[in-house]
Amino acid sequence: QKEVEQNSGPLSVPEGAIASLNCTYSDRGSQSFFWYRQYSGKSPELIMSIYSNGDKEDGRFTAQLNKASQYVSLLIRDSQPSDSATYLCAVNVTPRMDSSYKLIFGSGTRLLVRP
């Protein structure tokens, strides 16, 4: 079983709609979760981090975390064509204060926003 799983997509939504991206992870001890956006040919760009159960909002982005269900999601409101990219879910699988840092990535979901 993969440690971090995402639907590869593509997820196609019309401009102005809400895009919902999902991610599940296997390590129950994981404490930190990140969403990165990667445009074709570019490096990943951090857009959201979340550590506690519930929702975290930043502009048009909302990250949701449910540790009991081992589930992380990213909502993008008012989607724009410029949001078209691959969205990578990343989980830091090292325990807190372990003095190390190891991100495990999902395979990414490709999002297409249609004008």
Added chain:
Amino acid sequence: KAGVTQTPRYLIKTRGQQVTLSCSPISGHRSVSWYQQTPGQGLQFLFEYFSETQRNKGNFPGRFSGRQFSNSRSEMNVSTLELGDSALYLCASSWKADSLIEAFFGQGTRLTVV
């Protein structure tokens, strides 16, 4: 504030050669981790350094190695290159090695092995 800087941006090497890639973290960041990205395997963790010590290592052969200097700059080395080593190599830095800290990526080094 300058971001994570990786050099070179592009490299073409021949099978059997060795290569060294460089990463300069964001000023003040002390944790540097390396990742390999390929179309087939996605983004995979190579290793992480903090205060010149390797703290964590991924499932890669011993041909992949790295080090970190006292100024937090890091290098990774791949010896006896294989065609399958062709990939985008990414470096990420965070200000300390704590799981609740965010990591930021450099632009990557695109390595092609022919």
